[in-house]
Every structure is written in C-alpha cells, then in structure tokens.
Amino acid sequence: MPEISPRLSLPYLMPAQAQKHVTHNEALTRLDILVQLMVEAFDATVPPETPENGMAWALGTGAAGAWSGRDGLLAAWVDNAWLFLAPAEGWLAWDRAEGRIRAFAGSGWQVPGAVPQQVARLGIGTAADAANRLAVASPATLLTHAGAGHRVSVNKAATPETASVIFSSDWTGHAELGLSGGDDLTVRTSADGTAWTTALTVARGTGAVGIGIAAPARPLHVDRVLRIEPGAAPASPAAGDLYFDAATAKLRCHDGTAWRDLF
Known part of the structure; x- marks a missing residue:
C-alpha cells in the first residue's frame, strides 16, 4: 500500500503507526490548501514579507530567498513556515489577482478556454486550408479601434510579389486593389478572373495617377483619349x-x- 495518495500526495495513516494525529493533521493541512485552491499570484519569484496563514503562491522561474530552488511549485504559508506542493495536471486554482480560474496543464498554469498565441489554421464559420489559413464566413467582418486608430497591413516578401485584395463574384475575381507585381498601387479588373487589365496606377514616389498608364509622368496622366x-x-x-x-x-x-x- 502506498504511503501517499496518488493525486494530492496526502499521507496515509499506517497500521500500528505512532502519533497518527500528526499524519492526519498533515493531510488535513494539504486538503485545506488544495481544495478550493486560491493563489495570490502566478509566476511569483520573491516571497512576501508578511504572508498570512493559508496564503499560496504559484512559483515561476528564478524563485529567490525562501523559495529558491522551488521553481514551478506551489508555496503555501502554514503555521509560520513554507509548505511546498507540486501541482499535477488538471488542478484548478482561483487567480486572486486577476479574478479568474486557471488550470495546470502539466508545464504551467493556463486560463481554460483562452485563445492560444499561435495556431496553424483558423476557420470561423467555414474550414481553413493550407492556402487560406485564416477563413471567415460571415455576413460582415468588423475591425475596429482599441481607443485610437486602426491599421490593416498586407505585407509581401519582395517587390515582384503581390500584396492585394481581390473582389470576387461566385469565386471569380473581377477587381484587385494593391501592389501587383510591383510597388506602385494599382487597380486591376478582369472579366474572367484570369486575364487582368490595369485600370489605374498610383506611383509610389510621386503620387501621380495614371489611367491606362503604368508609369504616370504627370499628376494625372491619361492614355490616349479623355x-x-x-x-x-x-x-x-x-x-x-x-x-x-x-x-x-x-x-x-x-x-x-x-x-x-x-x-
């Protein structure tokens, strides 16, 4: 029979054990900390000067002082001493500082249901694929400010590449706005989504506008007939x-x- 429980590492009372109340009280102390666990702060590294009995902290990397060498553990202040406990996958804790639940995922504490920092593909209302790693099916898409302005950036690797927005009808492109094969802003149109005609060019250096002209030489440069x-x-x-x-x-x-x- 093991001497501690498999999930919370609670000490068992053993047959013919002397002073069984010591083991029993230790188990109760651990239960008092871990059941309805509340953590004062996560990734903590510096012990508080005046901790209160029963308070707990989730230690981060580089813990110092009385916590030195205890990275990743839970540190609870019990009866004027630090009790260190190793969290197990699936444990839940209330984050007192941020007012939310966290779960231990085996390598760290995470917010359940939080959006991951990086995903390979994301489909909202539709399926994403290898080419369209972000795909959205919706009556509308809103991008708004967070207190000031809002800028959308479309970046390409080099001048010969394309950074543009295509407007399609029934999956056939008919208009394109962006940097198409160069660094001048162009508006192109197409009847079939295959053959494209450059209708308008805005020179990147001068801002000159060319209608039917690839390299406008005047503020407004029109091909042939106006x-x-x-x-x-x-x-x-x-x-x-x-x-x-x-x-x-x-x-x-x-x-x-x-x-x-x-x-």
Whole structure:
C-alpha cells in the first residue's frame, strides 16, 4: 500500500503507526490548501514579507530567498513556515489577482478556454486550408479601434510579389486593389478572373495617377483619349474648372471670373 495518495500526495495513516494525529493533521493541512485552491499570484519569484496563514503562491522561474530552488511549485504559508506542493495536471486554482480560474496543464498554469498565441489554421464559420489559413464566413467582418486608430497591413516578401485584395463574384475575381507585381498601387479588373487589365496606377514616389498608364509622368496622366461627359456649367465654379458645354458644344474653362471657351 502506498504511503501517499496518488493525486494530492496526502499521507496515509499506517497500521500500528505512532502519533497518527500528526499524519492526519498533515493531510488535513494539504486538503485545506488544495481544495478550493486560491493563489495570490502566478509566476511569483520573491516571497512576501508578511504572508498570512493559508496564503499560496504559484512559483515561476528564478524563485529567490525562501523559495529558491522551488521553481514551478506551489508555496503555501502554514503555521509560520513554507509548505511546498507540486501541482499535477488538471488542478484548478482561483487567480486572486486577476479574478479568474486557471488550470495546470502539466508545464504551467493556463486560463481554460483562452485563445492560444499561435495556431496553424483558423476557420470561423467555414474550414481553413493550407492556402487560406485564416477563413471567415460571415455576413460582415468588423475591425475596429482599441481607443485610437486602426491599421490593416498586407505585407509581401519582395517587390515582384503581390500584396492585394481581390473582389470576387461566385469565386471569380473581377477587381484587385494593391501592389501587383510591383510597388506602385494599382487597380486591376478582369472579366474572367484570369486575364487582368490595369485600370489605374498610383506611383509610389510621386503620387501621380495614371489611367491606362503604368508609369504616370504627370499628376494625372491619361492614355490616349479623355472623355468629358457633356453637361451644363457647374454651380459655384472656381478657377481651373473645366467642362464640355452640351448646349454650345464648347470645351470651357473658368478663369476665376468667367467661363472661357477653349475653342
């Protein structure tokens, strides 16, 4: 027959044992600490100056002073002395400092149900796979601030690679926004998700916009033909405003005072 219990290491009373009350009281002391276990702090390394009877701490790495050499154990202050207990997998403890339950997982204390720091794949409402390691099926996805701004970053390994967002219909891509094969911002469109046409380019160095132009040389650089839809003079014009007058079939520009025909 073993001399201690398998789970809580409680000492057993042995046949013909003298002073059985000592063993019995030791077992009660351990039960008093471990049943409804409450821990003052986890990963503690420095013993408190004035511990109260029955208080317990979960020791971390590098415990010092009276806790030296007791890393990973539970330290309980009982009858003016430290009682050290080795936790076992599955033990539960109330974290007094943070107000939550922790469980011992064999190598450390964890918060049950806590989100792990790293997972290979995550599917929310759908299955993730090797290519789409994060997959979400939802009517909407919200990314919001935590008190200030919020930035979403899409990073690629090198200039020839692609960092973009594709907009699809029935799993066929029809629009793409991002850095596609270069470091200039591009907007591309596709009829079939295979052949893509670059509709707009914003040069990374100058901010120049090219419509149908891969390397815009002016703030606005348009390939071949620019069409201005005919219409009426806009209200509250300013110098530099340009429009094609539908009534007079004239291209007109405002000089800051009046409209001028350009031809």
